[in-house]
Amino acid sequence: MLDFINPYYLQIGSFILINILLAVSVYVPLSSGQLSLGSAGFMGVGAYTSALLTINFDLPIMVGVVGGACVAGILGIIIGIPSLRLTGVYLAIATLGLGEVIRVIFVNWDSVTKGSIGLTGIPQIGRELLNLVRGFGFEPSMIGLKNNQFVFLMVFLLLFIIVMATIWFVVRQQNSRVGRSFSSIQMDEKAAESMGINITYFKVLSFAQGAFLAGLAGSLFAHVMGYISPSDFSYHRAVEILIFTVFGGSEVIIGSIFGAIFLTLIPEVLRFVSEYRYIIYGIMLVILMAVRPQGILDIHLLSRVKGLKRSKGGMR
Amino acid sequence: MLLEQLINGLTLGSIYAIVALGFTLVFGVLGIINMAHGEIFMVGAFVGVMTTGVLGWPLWLAFIASIVVTGILGYLLERMTLRPLRGKKGVSHLAPLISTIGVSILLENLSHHIFGAGNKPFRTEFAEISIEIGSVSIYIVQIVIFVISIVLMIGLSVWLSKTKAGKALRATAENLETASILGVNTKKIITLTVIIASAMGGIAGILVGMAFNSVSPQMGLAIGLKGLAIIILGGMGNVKGAMVGGLILGLSETFLVAYGDSGYRDAIAFIMIIFILLLRPQGIFGSKIAEGR
Amino acid sequence: MKVLRKASLFFSVLMLLLLTACSGESTGNEGSTTEQTDEKISAKFGVISYLTGAGAAYGEAITQGLKLAQSEINENGEVNIELVIEDSAGEAEQALSASQKLMSDDSTLAIIGPTLSTEFFAVAPEADLNGITIMGTSTTAEGIPEIGDYVFRNAIPEALAIPTAMEKAIERTGAKKVAMIYGNDDVLTQSGFDTMKKTAEEMGLEILTIETFQKGQSDYNAQLTKIKNTNPDLILASALYNEGAVIMDQARKMGIEVPFVGGNGFNSPQVIEIAGDAANGLIVATPWFGESDEQKVVEFNEKYEAAYGKRPDQFAAQAYDALYIYADALKRAGEADRELFHEALAETKDFEGLLGNFSFDEIGDVVMDVKVVEIKDGKFIEFE
Numbered sequence: 001m002l003d004f005i006n007p008y009y010l011q012i013g014s015f016i017l018i019n020i021l022l023a024v025s026v027y028v029p030l031s032s033g034q035l036s037l038g039s040a041g042f043m044g045v046g047a048y049t050s051a052l053l054t055i056n057f058d059l060p061i062m063v064g065v066v067g068g069a070c071v072a073g074i075l076g077i078i079i080g081i082p083s084l085r086l087t088g089v090y091l092a093i094a095t096l097g098l099g100e101v102i103r104v105i106f107v108n109w110d111s112v113t114k115g116s117i118g119l120t121g122i123p124q125i126g127r128e129l130l131n132l133v134r135g136f137g138f139e140p141s142m143i144g145l146k147n148n149q150f151v152f153l154m155v156f157l158l159l160f161i162i163v164m165a166t167i168w169f170v171v172r173q174q175n176s177r178v179g180r181s182f183s184s185i186q187m188d189e190k191a192a193e194s195m196g197i198n199i200t201y202f203k204v205l206s207f208a209q210g211a212f213l214a215g216l217a218g219s220l221f222a223h224v225m226g227y228i229s230p231s232d233f234s235y236h237r238a239v240e241i242l243i244f245t246v247f248g249g250s251e252v253i254i255g256s257i258f259g260a261i262f263l264t265l266i267p268e269v270l271r272f273v274s275e276y277r278y279i280i281y282g283i284m285l286v287i288l289m290a291v292r293p294q295g296i297l298d299i300h301l302l303s304r305v306k307g308l309k310r311s312k313g314g315m316r
Numbered sequence: 317m318l319l320e321q322l323i324n325g326l327t328l329g330s331i332y333a334i335v336a337l338g339f340t341l342v343f344g345v346l347g348i349i350n351m352a353h354g355e356i357f358m359v360g361a362f363v364g365v366m367t368t369g370v371l372g373w374p375l376w377l378a379f380i381a382s383i384v385v386t387g388i389l390g391y392l393l394e395r396m397t398l399r400p401l402r403g404k405k406g407v408s409h410l411a412p413l414i415s416t417i418g419v420s421i422l423l424e425n426l427s428h429h430i431f432g433a434g435n436k437p438f439r440t441e442f443a444e445i446s447i448e449i450g451s452v453s454i455y456i457v458q459i460v461i462f463v464i465s466i467v468l469m470i471g472l473s474v475w476l477s478k479t480k481a482g483k484a485l486r487a488t489a490e491n492l493e494t495a496s497i498l499g500v501n502t503k504k505i506i507t508l509t510v511i512i513a514s515a516m517g518g519i520a521g522i523l524v525g526m527a528f529n530s531v532s533p534q535m536g537l538a539i540g541l542k543g544l545a546i547i548i549l550g551g552m553g554n555v556k557g558a559m560v561g562g563l564i565l566g567l568s569e570t571f572l573v574a575y576g577d578s579g580y581r582d583a584i585a586f587i588m589i590i591f592i593l594l595l596r597p598q599g600i601f602g603s604k605i606a607e608g609r
Numbered sequence: 610m611k612v613l614r615k616a617s618l619f620f621s622v623l624m625l626l627l628l629t630a631c632s633g634e635s636t637g638n639e640g641s642t643t644e645q646t647d648e649k650i651s652a653k654f655g656v657i658s659y660l661t662g663a664g665a666a667y668g669e670a671i672t673q674g675l676k677l678a679q680s681e682i683n684e685n686g687e688v689n690i691e692l693v694i695e696d697s698a699g700e701a702e703q704a705l706s707a708s709q710k711l712m713s714d715d716s717t718l719a720i721i722g723p724t725l726s727t728e729f730f731a732v733a734p735e736a737d738l739n740g741i742t743i744m745g746t747s748t749t750a751e752g753i754p755e756i757g758d759y760v761f762r763n764a765i766p767e768a769l770a771i772p773t774a775m776e777k778a779i780e781r782t783g784a785k786k787v788a789m790i791y792g793n794d795d796v797l798t799q800s801g802f803d804t805m806k807k808t809a810e811e812m813g814l815e816i817l818t819i820e821t822f823q824k825g826q827s828d829y830n831a832q833l834t835k836i837k838n839t840n841p842d843l844i845l846a847s848a849l850y851n852e853g854a855v856i857m858d859q860a861r862k863m864g865i866e867v868p869f870v871g872g873n874g875f876n877s878p879q880v881i882e883i884a885g886d887a888a889n890g891l892i893v894a895t896p897w898f899g900e901s902d903e904q905k906v907v908e909f910n911e912k913y914e915a916a917y918g919k920r921p922d923q924f925a926a927q928a929y930d931a932l933y934i935y936a937d938a939l940k941r942a943g944e945a946d947r948e949l950f951h952e953a954l955a956e957t958k959d960f961e962g963l964l965g966n967f968s969f970d971e972i973g974d975v976v977m978d979v980k981v982v983e984i985k986d987g988k989f990i991e992f993e
Contacts, residue, residue: 008709015702035410082594088409089349093548094593097586100541104583107794107823116799117750120730148739225701227731230794232701235541239417246414267698268706278425278661278698285418290400293411317838324830425661433666435851437858437883446862453864528827530855530883534663538825573831578821579793 005145010152014224016264017159018217023244023256024170025213030250031174032206033186035092038079039214039241041099044106044233046072046215047222048113051122054223061128065219072215073208080207084200099238106230118229125158125223126151155224162220166213170253182206214241247288249295258297320452321574322567327458327527329566330465334520335539336546336558337468338513344553345489345509347409351416352393354540355423356514360386360521361531362427365436375440382518390514393419394507402506420536428533435532438525457526464523468516469559476555485509489553545585549592551599560600564588651689652945654935655711657704657722657732660696663824666851667924668696668724671746673917674928675721682936690936697723704728705735712739718945719743719954721931726750726796733760742951746931747924749873750800754973759951761973763931765896767801770873770979772808774894775845777981777992778870779812784842786815790832790856791847793821801847801872809845817841822852829856830863837865849874850922853891854883861887868892868983877922881987892983892992896964897923900982900989909963930962 022039029036050068053059059067079098086094106113113119130140130151140150173179181202184192193199222228240263248259270277288296335357342350360382367378397415445456476482487495488505496502524539525531546565550557568588569581592599656675659668672694679690693711697704704723711717712735719742723729729748736743737757745753745762749770753762778784787809792798809816817839820832833856836844844860846853846869853875860869861884868890869875876893899910899920909929913921921929938954939945960967968976981992 006713008706008713011706011709015706085597086593089413090548090552090593090597092413093349093544094590096541097545097589100586101583101590104580108577108579116794117796118727118730120752225705225731226734227701227727229701229727229730229796231727235537243414243417246410250408250410267703268710276425276429277696278421279429282418282420282422282425285421286397286415289411289415289418290397293401293404293415294408317834320834320837321831324828324834327830328828428661428665433662433664433669434879435855435883437885439885453862455862524827528829528855529858530827532825532827532851534825535827538827570831573820574835578832581821581826582823 005149005153007148007152010149010156012264012268013156014152014159016261017156017163018221018224019241019244019260019264020163020257021166021213021217021220022241023248023260024166024253025210025217026241026245027250027253027256028170028213029206029210030245031179031186032182032203033087033189034083034203034207035088036095036207036210037092037238037242038095038098039210040233040235040238041095041102042072042076042211042214043218043221043237043241044099044102044230045075046218047228047233048106048119048218049215050219051119051222051228052112054123055119055121061123061125061223065216065223068219068222069212069216072218073212076208076211076215077204079211080204081200083207084203096235096238099233100235103230103233106233113230116230118227118232119222120227122222122226122228124226125220126155129154129158159220159224162216166216167253167257174253178202178205243285246295247285249297249301251294251298252302254302255295255297259295262296317574321570323452323454323458325567325570326563327461327566328570329563330462331520331524331527331562332539332542332546332566333465333559333562334468334516334523335543336550336562337472337555338516338520339543340547340550340553340555340558341472341509341513341516343547344555345485345506346398346412348398348412348416349544350393350510350513351413351540352419352423353416353513353517354536354538354543355420355427356386356389356393356536357517357521357524357539358531358533358536359389359423359427360518361438361525361535362431362436362521362533363518364522364525365431365438365531368438368440369436375442379519379522382522383515386518386521387511387515389423390511391507393514394510398506398510399503420540424533424536431533433533435530438529438531440526443526443529455527457523461523461527464519465559465562468519469555473555481505481508542585545589548589548599549585551601554599554601557599557601649686649689650939650943650945651691652718652939652950653691653693653714653716654932655708655714655717655720656692656694657697657707657711657720657724657728658694659699659724659728660694662699664699664725667747668699670922670924671722671724671928673913674746674921674925675932677913677916677925678929678932678936682932688936688939690932690939693717697728699725699728701728701731705731708732708735712736712741716945717741718939718947718950719935721746721928721935724748726753726800729753730756733757736760740951741947742954744931744935744954746928750796751803758973761954761969763934763967763975764927765873765975765977765979767797767804767872769975770894771801771804771847771870773979774870774892774981775805775808775812777894778843778868778892779814781993782843782868784814784867786817786839786841787843787845788817788820788836788839788841789845789847790820790822790829790836792824792849792852794823795849797874798847798849798872801874805845805847805870805872822848822856824852826852827855829859833860833863833865836860837863841867843867844869846870846875847872850877850880851883854880854888857891858884858887866890873923876982877924878920878989879922881984881989886987888984889986890984892981894979894981895923896977896979897926898980898982898989898991899923899926905963926963930964930967933962934960934967 025039046068049071050064053067054064107116140147181197244259245256249255338353363382363385364378367373367381401411443457446453484500484505487500488502546561550561572584658672695707697707724747726748729745733743733756737759742759747764749764749767791802871893876895880888942949942953958968970976982989983992
């Protein structure tokens with residue numbers, strides 16, 4: 001019984017959820033017209049902050065995670081203000097560069113980050129939760145689960161709740177004054193400004209939200225993996241995150257979610273052709289852009305899917 | 317020491333500059349950042365390794381082979397990935413970026429399968445010749461690289477400003493529709509641009525192979541990212557900017573190692589562009605801010 | 610326009626179908642278990658290896674070494690070994706997923722790999738928690754066997770190899786001033802550098818300069834020019850062979866003629882392939898001496914070259930030995946039981962492998978003699 005609670009599937013599930021957060025962290029700035037490739041860097045900032053807080057100061061994981069996300073968010077504000085002058089590909093490359101600079105700092109700041117050796121022994125969410133419920137006299141075997149099944153299930157559920165809350169927030173925000181300001185800035189910045197929208201405020205807001213979400217994802221990543229090193233936050237990660245959003249469809253939030261799920265699963269599914277999977281991955285991207293450059297999911301497609309149009313109106 | 321490091325910096329900088337010229341040409345005409353350029357450069361280097369090492373061809377033939385192969389790659393890149401996106405409605409400026417990233421992933425992993433993951437030596441007699449000046453030995457290759465980069469830059473500038481094809485190219489860069497109304501075969505011009513840019517990548521590939529005696533499937537990414545930084549530094553789509561930007565980066569990386577902390581070498585390119593973007597977003601030689609294409 | 614929309618809808622549905630079909634398939638694979646033959650002990654070992662990406666050369670050598678050992682062991686007939694090889698692409702995340710996949714299959718007896726220490730640090734605690742034996746064949750960084758009871762390695766740690774090489778090199782050359790160069794964005798080379806620096810300080814050597822380089826770099830001239838101007842007697846280079854060979858090539862071209870002392874990752878016949886004559890003067894300590902005229906080494910070289918068309922390096926040799934060590938433990942365990950296997954493996958003592966006499970110490974680290982070798986006239990020879 002309960003064999004379907006397989007740690008492997010749950011592990012993949014947890015990575016999918018973290019990747020959804022990362023994809024959304026690209027999507028939010030993009031919804032106000034800003035393409036940020038700095039997610040990997042912000043993710044690293046979140047991960048290192050949280051890991052260092054919990055390792056060095058014995059703080060609870062929750063404090064670490066919130067701390068990591070906030071530090072990344074604040075950095076987002078600091079970077080976001082001067083970056084206002086940049087648009088399009090300029091912003092993309094500047095943020096990509098920022099990510100690289102952050103990674104190089106992790107590598108070189110030996111005394112704190114242990115350089116490329118990375119941080120080991122980061123407290124893991126699952127085990128902490130297990131200890132917590134044991135404190136209440138609960139044992140996983142009571143509901144017929146093995147210890148590691150329970151651990152992975154708890155991690156998955158916790159991440160699921162966090163991701164759901166994030167998506168709920170982003171969708172709500174989109175239907176509010178803030179979201180409409182974002183999309184008007186995306187459409188035409190000058191027109192939006194002449195309508196009295198405070199461009200500076202909203203652009204920095206969306207950029208910082210993206211940084212916050214990436215930091216959140218990063219700190220969760222650190223506590224799921226239990227080990228981080230600078231190579232986890234390299235150029236490859238930045239590109240991967242961007243592709244989640246663009247592949248799934250950058251116009252709608254559901255696109256980011258779909259992209260993160262699909263592209264996290266693909267390498268696992270393609271394991272049987274593991275030698276060729278990156279080749280397939282590359283070809284797939286080229287074909288997709290030629291056939292559906294707006295990504296798999298877009299507004300038209302969504303409005304054609306029956307019922308979705310009105311009942312979840314404004315899911316864009 | 318200073319003289320030696322100066323030579324090191326100029327050699328590295330010239331290579332960066334040639335790579336950046338390829339980036340800047342494509343961006344200037346198409347407004348696209350060709351993320352696959354680094355990998356095309358890498359393929360060019362491998363063609364050099366294969367033709368000289370395995371087939372035993374002379375160096376000049378290897379150059380031609382490399383230019384031909386990368387030129388064909390450029391043609392395929394334009395035909396299969398860039399053209400389908402052009403003029404289509406609803407295509408965001410992200411699409412070519414992603415599409416070329418796809419090509420770069422494909423090329424890196426393909427060459428990885430074909431050539432193996434490790435470094436391949438690039439052996440030519442030519443790369444062994446050096447002249448001694450005092451205690452400093454300068455390799456002929458280093459001089460050749462510097463000269464080729466200058467020649468390419470001047471040749472490209474002259475070609476762009478003086479020849480008919482170059483004028484057509486600039487017209488296309490200025491405004492695609494107007495140019496085609498004025499009778500410019502824009503399709504042909506764009507294809508030509510991508511082919512030339514790719515072939516320059518091929519030349520740079522062989523030069524790197526000769527200068528550093530190391531060619532690996534991963535080298536495309538490392539140098540590609542630097543090239544990207546350089547075109548921002550020098551001004552997007554600006555030929556002179558690419559050249560100067562490349563030299564500045566090569567020299568500053570070398571001098572950072574010589575007199576500072578070599579650990580930050582990979583960061584300096586991006587620290588420089590972050591500053592330049594904040595102080596002078598159009599780059600050193602850029603004349604106006606290109607609206608985010 | 611309508612047609613286009615329909616097409617796009619169709620396309621997306623197709624993708625979804627593909628997705629479900631694929632995931633269905635992978636569940637199908639999950640169900641298959643090892644066949645139990647009557648007389649022989651059969652076991653399934655999971656292998657996590659770096660098969661795609663920048664460092665795939667290492668993973669390739671490792672899996673080839675394993676496969677060669679597997680075919681020999683199975684031919685021998687005492688035990689029957691099945692290998693399930695998963696790719697990690699050199700990423701800790703994917704290595705962790707791969708390990709969960711292997712571990713959740715109850716018929717997986719033990720795990721070999723992952724290739725990189727960064728991956729190993731993420732995977733090993735999980736394996737240890739689940740009570741599954743895991744052994745690294747290429748993970749030489751500090752602190753690996755200390756992760757837990759079930760964690761082993763047969764790769765000789767840098768802390769064993771580097772000091773031996775340095776002592777012998779300095780004994781002969783009488784060097785007093787050294788320059789150092791290392792890759793600072795890689796665990797292996799960083800860890801090797803830490804050991805080198807510590808040893809150099811203990812030996813009272815004067816460190817003239819410390820230079821770093823990064824992955825994927827092809828120009829080392831700036832660092833080497835700086836080193837050249839400090840006039841060292843010896844260069845300590847903690848680099849993987851890929852970068853290391855290129856560094857030596859550029860150094861010799863520049864006129865640096867002093868010997869290099871490298872870490873374990875620097876030891877490969879590929880160094881000679883890549884750097885040619887420039888490789889002369891490299892001194893490394895290694896369990897693996899490919900030019901040895903010992904019978905078993907010669908045979909291994911021949912078989913490997915026949916199977917894969919190139920000479921084996923230490924990664925292949927260590928992986929080859931690792932599977933033999935596993936097979937030996939399996940024989941002593943008597944059945945494919947995770948707990949019995951773990952106990953049997955921990956007791957491994959005086960195992961005569963390709964690399965020589967091998968034992969585990971109490972925490973699962975390597976006890977063996979290391980040889981010091983150098984490259985002279987384009988060949989590895991034993992260092993005297």
